[in-house]
Amino acid sequence: MVRTYLLLVWAWTRAAAQYPVSFALMTVGGFVISGLDVAVIWVIFTNTTSLGGFDLGEVMFLYGTAGLSFALADLLFSNVDRISQHIRAGTFDVMLIRPVSPFVQVATERFVPHRIGRVIQAAAVLAIALNRVDVPLERGWMIPVMVASGTVIFTALWALGGAAQFLLTDAPEVANAFTYGGATLTHYPLSVYGGELVRGVTYVLPLAFVNWQPGLYVLGRDDPFGLPYWLRFLSPAAAAAIALAAFLAWRAGVRRYRSTGS
Amino acid sequence: MIEVDRLGRTFKVRGTVVHAVRDLSFAVEAGEFVGCLGPNGAGKSTTIKMLTGILAPTSGRLRVAGLDPSRRRMALARMIGVVFGQRTTLWWDLPLKDSFELVRLLYKVDRRVFRRRLDELCSLLELGDFLATPVRQLSLGQRMRGDIAAALLHDPPILVLDEPTIGLDVVSKAGVRDFLRRLNAEHGTTILLTTHDLGDIEQLCRRVMLIDHGRLAFDGTVAGLRAVVPGEASIEEAVTHLYLSSRRSPRTHPHRPAPDPPSVTA
Amino acid sequence: MRLIGYGFRRHATYWAAAAAGAFTNTVFGVLRAYVLIALWQARPGLGGYEVVDAVTFCFLTQAYIGPMQVFGGGLDLPQRIRTGDVALDLVRPASLQLWCLSEDLGRAAYLFVARSVPPALVGALLFGIVLPAGPATWAAFMVSFVLGVVVSFGWRYLVALATCWVIDDRGLSVLSTILTTFFSGLMLPLVIFPGWLGTLARSLPWAAMVQVPADVYLGKTSVAGALAFQTFWAAALLGAGALATAAARRKVVIQGG
Numbered sequence: 001m002v003r004t005y006l007l008l009v010w011a012w013t014r015a016a017a018q019y020p021v022s023f024a025l026m027t028v029g030g031f032v033i034s035g036l037d038v039a040v041i042w043v044i045f046t047n048t049t050s051l052g053g054f055d056l057g058e059v060m061f062l063y064g065t066a067g068l069s070f071a072l073a074d075l076l077f078s079n080v081d082r083i084s085q086h087i088r089a090g091t092f093d094v095m096l097i098r099p100v101s102p103f104v105q106v107a108t109e110r111f112v113p114h115r116i117g118r119v120i121q122a123a124a125v126l127a128i129a130l131n132r133v134d135v136p137l138e139r140g141w142m143i144p145v146m147v148a149s150g151t152v153i154f155t156a157l158w159a160l161g162g163a164a165q166f167l168l169t170d171a172p173e174v175a176n177a178f179t180y181g182g183a184t185l186t187h188y189p190l191s192v193y194g195g196e197l198v199r200g201v202t203y204v205l206p207l208a209f210v211n212w213q214p215g216l217y218v219l220g221r222d223d224p225f226g227l228p229y230w231l232r233f234l235s236p237a238a239a240a241a242i243a244l245a246a247f248l249a250w251r252a253g254v255r256r257y258r259s260t261g262s
Numbered sequence: 263m264i265e266v267d268r269l270g271r272t273f274k275v276r277g278t279v280v281h282a283v284r285d286l287s288f289a290v291e292a293g294e295f296v297g298c299l300g301p302n303g304a305g306k307s308t309t310i311k312m313l314t315g316i317l318a319p320t321s322g323r324l325r326v327a328g329l330d331p332s333r334r335r336m337a338l339a340r341m342i343g344v345v346f347g348q349r350t351t352l353w354w355d356l357p358l359k360d361s362f363e364l365v366r367l368l369y370k371v372d373r374r375v376f377r378r379r380l381d382e383l384c385s386l387l388e389l390g391d392f393l394a395t396p397v398r399q400l401s402l403g404q405r406m407r408g409d410i411a412a413a414l415l416h417d418p419p420i421l422v423l424d425e426p427t428i429g430l431d432v433v434s435k436a437g438v439r440d441f442l443r444r445l446n447a448e449h450g451t452t453i454l455l456t457t458h459d460l461g462d463i464e465q466l467c468r469r470v471m472l473i474d475h476g477r478l479a480f481d482g483t484v485a486g487l488r489a490v491v492p493g494e495a496s497i498e499e500a501v502t503h504l505y506l507s508s509r510r511s512p513r514t515h516p517h518r519p520a521p522d523p524p525s526v527t528a
Numbered sequence: 529m530r531l532i533g534y535g536f537r538r539h540a541t542y543w544a545a546a547a548a549g550a551f552t553n554t555v556f557g558v559l560r561a562y563v564l565i566a567l568w569q570a571r572p573g574l575g576g577y578e579v580v581d582a583v584t585f586c587f588l589t590q591a592y593i594g595p596m597q598v599f600g601g602g603l604d605l606p607q608r609i610r611t612g613d614v615a616l617d618l619v620r621p622a623s624l625q626l627w628c629l630s631e632d633l634g635r636a637a638y639l640f641v642a643r644s645v646p647p648a649l650v651g652a653l654l655f656g657i658v659l660p661a662g663p664a665t666w667a668a669f670m671v672s673f674v675l676g677v678v679v680s681f682g683w684r685y686l687v688a689l690a691t692c693w694v695i696d697d698r699g700l701s702v703l704s705t706i707l708t709t710f711f712s713g714l715m716l717p718l719v720i721f722p723g724w725l726g727t728l729a730r731s732l733p734w735a736a737m738v739q740v741p742a743d744v745y746l747g748k749t750s751v752a753g754a755l756a757f758q759t760f761w762a763a764a765l766l767g768a769g770a771l772a773t774a775a776a777r778r779k780v781v782i783q784g785g
Contacts, residue, residue, distance in 0.1 A: 025699035099339035171548035192566035
C-alpha cells in the first residue's frame, strides 16, 4: 500500500512538473499563507511578552511542532477532503473498481507537491524556536515522537472528515472546522482556552496530544490545568486510538456509499 | 463466472423505501456474451454496480469469479474490467498514455507485460494516433476505445460494460462491436454489457436478459426473445411488448428460456 | 433590485453548504476569541478595546466572512472568462459590472442571514458580546456593512477580471486571499498592528471590509470619517473596475479574445 501510494504520488508529481511556473507560484503561496500565522503571533508579541503564561520562544515551539505535523498530514493526505467532489462527480465509483484502497486513491488523486511550502515554513519556525528555548537533550527525544504522533492525529482527522462526507455530501466544509480548526487550536498554548474546551480536546478529540501535553514535557512546564503528569507520554497511544477510529469510520462510510446517477 | 441468487437492493429516499432491484437470479458461465436490456431506471445500473462491488446488496447472494464483490472488492478488481459509457475511468487532463501508466501502477502490472498488452490493444483499437492527446480533447469514440483499453490492461477474465456504445457514431460503434466480438471469441473473455441499442444485442450477444422494475423479465436467446411475440416479430417489437406488458403488470414472472413456443403470461 | 433577489434565491439553494460554513465560522470564532481574551487580559485596554470589545470584534469578523467573501471568490466571472462565455456578457447592453454587483449583493444578503447571524449568536451566548449603542449606531453599522460588501466586491471583481490578462489566475487568487485575510483585520484587529504597519494597514482598502464596519458597530470611530473612508475605496475600486471592464471589452470584442 505504501509503495502504491508513493508510486502514485510520484506519477502525479511528474504531471505537475509539466507546469513549473504554476508549481513555483503555488509553493511560494503556501509558504506565505502559512507564514501569516507566524505574522499574527509576531503582532501579538509586539503587544505583550507572554500569552497564556508562555513566552514567544515557547509559543513558537508549540506552533512549529503542531505546524510541522499539520503540514505533513496536509501534504500527504489532505486531498481526502475532496471526497465529496468525487462522490458528486461520480468519480468515486471508478475508485471502487480499482484494486487499491480508495483512501490511497483519493489522497493521491491530483497530488500536487506545492504543499511542501508549508512543511518548509513550519520546520523553519521550529528550528528558530529550538534556538530560543534551549531544550535539554534528555527531553529532546520527545520532539520527533510528538511530530510523528501529531501527523498521525491530523491524518486521522482528515480521514474522519472524509468519512463524514459520505453522510454530508452537500456540506464538506463541516470537516474544515475540525481539520483547519484543529490546526488553529494547536498553534497556541492550550492555557489560553477554557478548561472545558481543553478537557474536550484531551479526552474526546485528542488534539492536546499533538503538541500540548508532550510540549509541556519538552519545555519542562507544569500543566496549568493540573492534569496527570503521565498524559505527557500518551501521544503515540492517542494517535493510535484516533487512527483506529478513523479507519473504522472510513470503512463504514465506504460501505454506506450510495452511488447516484447512472 | 457470475452467480446471482435472489439479489435485492433498496434505497431510502426521503423516508420511503425504493426497491431498485428485487429478487434477481441468474448465472453467467465462462466465455458467455450476455446483453442486458431494460428501460431507464429499471435497475440495470444498480445491478452492474453490485456486480462490480461499488454497491453492497441489501439482500440475496452474489458471486463474481467466486468472490463476494462488495466484501472482496480489491481482489475482484483484478478479475474484472469495467467500462462506463456515461463517464470515463480515465483522467481528463492527462494524455491518454499517462492515464494508462496510472492504471498500470494501480493494478501493479509488470512493465514488460504492460508494454506488450498496450501494443496489442493499440493496434486492435487503433489508439496510436491520439496516445499523447489529453483525454478531454478526445472524441467520444476515441475516448471509449481508450476506456476499453484501460479496462483490459490487467487482462481480466470478465469484462463488464455499462452502455458502451451510447452516443457513438456508426463507424465508432462498429469498431467497438468488432473488438468486443473478437475479444470474446478469440480470447474467451466473459462479457456482460448493458445497452439501449438493440443492434448491440443482435450483433453481439448470444444471450439476452431484460430487467424491468428491478426483476428479470426475460432471460434467453435472441431468437427466444423474438418468439415472445407470436409471428415474425422483430427484436424491437418483442422488447416493446415486454416493456409495455411489465408496465401494465409489474409482477410479471420472468420468461425463462423456452424450448417450446413460449407462453406469454402477461 | 430584481437581480439582487435572483442572487439571493440562487444561493439559498445551497443552504447545507451555508450551514456548514456557519458552523466552521463559529468554531473559528470561539478559538480566536480565546486567543484575543488571553491577549487583552495581559494588556487591558490595548488599542482602545476592552476584553468584551475584542470578543465582539472577533465574532463580527467571523460574521463578515460569508457576505464579504473574505477568502476570495464568490463570482462566476473567472469561470466564464476561462470558458469564453464572458464574450456574451460583454456585448449585452447592461453593464457587466453592475450586473455582477447586483447578484453579489443578493448573495451577500443571503449569506448575512445564513452565515453571519449564527456565529454572532453563539458568541453572544458563550462569551457575551456588546450591542451597538443605539438605533443611530445600528443604522450607521448597516450602511457601513453594505459599503464593506461593495468594497469587497470591487476588489474581487478586479481580481476576477484580471483572469483576462493573467495566465495563471490561481496564483493571483492566492495572493488576493493573503492580502485580504491579513489586512482586513480578520486575523487580528488592525488597531494592534505596530507602528507604520498599523498605519499602512488601516489606510488600505481591505480595512474597509472588516475593521471599519466593526469599529462603527463598536462605536470606536467617527461614523462620518468611517463611511467617507469606505465610500472613497468603494468608488476607487468600482472606477478601476469600470476601466478594466472597458479594456476587457476591447480585448475580447475587438481582438477576439
